[in-house]
Each structure stands twice: as structure tokens, then as C-alpha cells.
Amino acid sequence: MNLKQLALMLDLSQTTVSRALNGYPEVSEETRRRVADAAKRHGYRPNPSARRLATGKAGMIGYVMPAGGSVDIDPHFVEFLSGLGDYARAHELDLVLSPAEAGDEETTYRRVVANKQVDALYISAPRHADGRIVLAQQLGIPYIVHGRSEGLDFEYPFLDIDNEAAFHSATRLLLQLGHKRIALINGDETQTFAIFRERGVQRALAARELALPPSLVRSVAMTEENGYRATRSLLEQGEAPTAIVCSSLIMALGVVRAVRDLGLTIPRDLSLVAHDDVFPWLKPESFPVPLSTTRSSIRAAGQRIAERLAARISGLETGARGEIWPVDLVVRGSIGGARA
Amino acid sequence: MNLKQLALMLDLSQTTVSRALNGYPEVSEETRRRVADAAKRHGYRPNPSARRLATGKAGMIGYVMPAGGSVDIDPHFVEFLSGLGDYARAHELDLVLSPAEAGDEETTYRRVVANKQVDALYISAPRHADGRIVLAQQLGIPYIVHGRSEGLDFEYPFLDIDNEAAFHSATRLLLQLGHKRIALINGDETQTFAIFRERGVQRALAARELALPPSLVRSVAMTEENGYRATRSLLEQGEAPTAIVCSSLIMALGVVRAVRDLGLTIPRDLSLVAHDDVFPWLKPESFPVPLSTTRSSIRAAGQRIAERLAARISGLETGARGEIWPVDLVVRGSIGGARA
């Protein structure tokens, strides 16, 4: 069932039917109703390829996904997807994933935009002065950055959590408990979120005139193994920290294992706070000692981003609006007073 | 730059240019070369919307993704995506995710197919007599099932790992070590893979004339917390098992925690084997006691599925070919002889 048939059946022109269906004003209310009825009754659905060819709109949002032998997709991505799906489901919005050689995403970005395959782009895990943002801006396609990038000479739309404040408050809490040597096990330091987190820790320390020496910072890919190694190396050095702030629950698993291997106890010998992105399959409450966390649901962010992307596509949202979400600090048993 | 302009510039008809580019025979070699050159030089790329409208081919593969407030996307999906990306990247194949109300995927399947949005479908996590497979079959769109479904009265193309053999050999190994009460912590029992795994355990036990009583089986969503609970309830009952076979590394985390909470030790008091889907961020070697596993990379499966899907789209693969991958049994420290 296509437009032509439907028009014929209603004894109207394609023009009128199309307009009636798309809410244009030059159609009488009665005709509009007739058309809408018939469309529903016959299950008419405009062919998206044809519509796309005619309008240039795709009805999809795009994500250029880094891929290649050595590239692992972030497990957080699934949570983002769940959130995006929650929103998109109700709005018949699809997401197209275009795999690109990691490092050369540009080609794929250009292809996707030139081909009008998508109406808007989702950009995640931005780095400093991220070229993808510059590109999207310059290609003039709607987009939203999940996270932030610094060093760009223009404003851009984004949604981020307040990583700096989160890690600041976690660190401050540890300081209040008397800790002085606080270590940070961070994610990949080329990622902006990691920079912000380190900054948060530093600021809290600075307020007490303390510093964050490089010997107390580790920046690594967020795996259990890396959490373990980082912790071993931190605790086995001369001036071992009495508290650790950790960028992910997955790494925190490794931290806990290392602490145990060293015959130490949380929170007696070491206090631990980790950032929790809210996975359904791993909860801070289910750590041997319930984990204190800075918490922010990636899934919720996914919902919101889908919503904003949809708004940008339909022109309801414009300009460089940035949204920064506060992060909860949830105190559980994994922190305690520093030992004298 | 579109076909028309390119044709004009070459002083050829659109027909010839189109044919030259698409490898049709009725074009002289020389013309073909001229056309190919010019296309490359001017960076001509056929507009996919137009092509799709004309051919009905989309150049994309689809995945109808269950979504909704209470639905969590499987963390394994990321690994699958990484694999798919590895292949698709080199072939300019995109993946479109269409979120659907969990439980009513049918509407979305129909929409996606009717709209010719995708050329092939990926179907994952099949259940018994899965309706999605029936639907895809009946809609006549190429597809591949990741896993297997029983109770269907037709053959279908799939890729699965040999879950039954994997769990059979794991169980047999435990039996050889002298274990008699072996428990199974399984995934959601409506999933076919879970059924196969249970069957594998049962078969191994049956060979020794042992049974798998319901009291030694748990079927739960694969979270750490559920692994913990299942283990507690298994070990705290009268006839506690001396070995556990577990369907996922994530649940195994919970198993380990529960064992420790009960003051027991692996492998002295309990032997443990888990299935490892090969996550980059959680490895069986990094368990307190290195975990014995049945191992099969979901990522590799993703690559292969992308490849087969591409083959099916281009007509190189047809029919109901099923592929069953063997699973490695990797022995590490988490198993030991049963206590007398």
C-alpha cells in the first residue's frame, strides 16, 4: 500500500493525502480525518527510502563506532543503549552504528553525513579538542556530545556529569576522615572525563594544601586486571596511600582483590571510593565491603540524549546547550577514618 | 556530485556510468576504466537513499533490540558488537538498532522489513520455538540466529557454540575428580543456551548414573548478586554440592564472594568452573583463585556472523546452514579433588 494507491482509493491527489498525513494546514479538517482513517485502516506507512530521497531526512540517529582488532567497545555502551532504547522505542527512532577504523573516524563521519544516512550524531568519550566535534560542527549536522571536550574554540551541545565535583566531594570526604595520602586510579587520561576527575581530586587536596603526586595516580584502561595492578603498585611503594578513589566499579573489583592479596583490609587499612555508572549486573552493595560510590546512571543519560537528539532533529532544540548533571555521593562501608 | 553530472562530464549516459560502476558486462573495458577513474577523482559516491529506492536494498543489517524500563541489554552484546564491527568496518556495512517494546518485537520486525530498512537481520538470545525466527523466515528476509531454538518445524541458519558439549565436559572433569554432588548455576532458563547447558551437565552425570536434582540447579539472570544468592542457598542446604558449574564469569564473581562469606575455600571446599565469554575487562585468570572455564569468544562469533550475514545479503550463502563451534575447556586452579 503506497501513497498512490491510497490517494486513488480516497479519490484524492497524492499531494493532498501527503499533506493531510504530514499535518500541513491547507487541508480541511474533514478530509484530514478521512485520510487519517483510511491510512490507519489500511495500515499505510510511508516508505522511508522514498521519503528520505525526497526530503533528505533519515529518521535515524548515528553513532560512529570505533572498531578494529585491538579496539574494545566500552561495556558502558550497553547501558547507554538501554537508555537510548527506552526513549527511542516510543518514538520509532532507530540508531545506526557505523563501524570505523579507530583513529580514522573522519572518513566514516563524512560518508554518513554526505549520504544523509542519519539526521543527527551521537558522539561519545570525547578527548581534548576532539576532532569529531569539530567535524560534526563543520558538517552542520545536529549532534550531541556525551561528555565534554576542552580546547575547542566554539560552543557545542553536550550532556555530561559533573565528574570534577563528584571526585572533589569524594576526596573531600576522605580528607575529612583524616586521610592525607589519597591515590587516584583513573581511566585513560586522554579522555576528558579522566582529566576532570583528576582535577576534582586535586582541587579537594589543594584546599588542604595537599598535592596529588604522580606517584599516587594511575591512568589505565578500566579493567579488573588494571585495577589490581595499579593497586599493587600503589600499595607496595614507599609512601603507600591510605585511601583510593577509583574511576570504575570494574577496576574496583581489582582493587579489592589486590588489597586482599596483600593481607590488608578495607576500610581498616585502606578506604575506597569508586565511581558507579550503575550496571544492573554489578552493584556496589555486593562488594565484600559495600562500596562507597559517586553514582550516576549512564542509562538515564542515554534516555536524555535520545530525547535531546530527537529535539534537535525536529528543530525544537538549537544552539550549544550544555547540560551538566550532578553526581550522588553514596556512603557505604568501604571508607573509614585514617589510621593514626 | 551525482550520477547525472558524472555522466555529463564523461559524455556518457547515466545508464552506462551506472553499469560501469556496478560491474555489469555490457560495458567495454576502456569505458569502464574511464568511468572508474573519473568517479574516484571526483569522489563520486552513489546516494544510498536513491539506490535503496530503486533497488530495495539497504546496505545495512538490522537488530531489533528489546528495550523498555525494566529491560537490561545483555553486557555480552558489546562484545558481539566489537566483533561485528571488526568485519563490518572493512565492508562499509552498517548496523541499525531498532528498539522494540520487549515482548512485542513483532511490530518492529514487520516495520523494519516492510520499510526495507535493512537487508538482513541478526537474531540473538533465542528461546524455545522463538517467534522471531518464524517471523523472519516468513517475511523472507535473510537472517542469522545467534544461538539455537528448538521446537521449530523448519531449518534455519544459525551460529551457536556447543553449550551442551562444553558443560558436559566441564561436568565430566569434575566427576573424574571425584565430585558427586555437582550444582549448576545457570542463566535464564527460557533461553535455549541455558537448556543446552543443563542438558550437558545432566548427560555427564547420567553417564555415572547420577542425577541433577532441582535442588542443585539455579536459573537466574546473570548478575553478580544472583550468583551470590544462588551459591549461598546451594551451600547452606542439607546436601550441599562440592562443585559448581556456573554459566557466566559475572555470576562467578558472586559465587566466589559467597564461598568466602561462608568461610570456605576454593578449590578445597568447592570446585568451580564457569563459562567465559571472553570479556576484555574481566578475565578468569584474575579471580582470587584462577578460574577453570569453558571458553568461547563472543567477539569472534560477532565477526563470523557479520561475515555470514554479508554473504547471505549478496546471495553467496543460502539455505539453512547451521554452524556449531566447539568450546575450549581451560583448566586452572579453581578445581580440585572432592573431599572424601
Next chain:
DNA sequence: GAAAGTTTCCAAAGCGCTTTGGCTGACAAT
């Protein structure tokens, strides 16, 4: 009651590609 607006609808021209159904000219066969 004619002029000027309004409302409601339509025919037809794209959007950029593929594909059908020729046409042309060169060469071989008769």
C-alpha cells in the same frame, strides 16, 4: 455584483539511482 481574498485541492516536477527495452555499427556468415 464585480473584485479580492480564502480555502481546498491538484498536476507535475523533482529527489538520484537502477533497469528495461531498444538502437547502432562492426564484423562474420551466407
Next chain:
DNA sequence: ATTGTCAGCCAAAGCGCTTTGGAAACTTTC
């Protein structure tokens, strides 16, 4: 010299939608 064949090319018709540029019919205005 005539016919047949075939390689190589083309014009034009879709694919199913949106949108431009009218054109009737119907109101309102003076």
C-alpha cells in the same frame, strides 16, 4: 550484397515520496 549476431551504448520509465505553482470553489468586501 544481404542477413544475422553481438558488443556497446542510450533514452526513458520507474522506485514512492514531497513540494512548487497553480486553479477551482467559496467567502468576503465595497
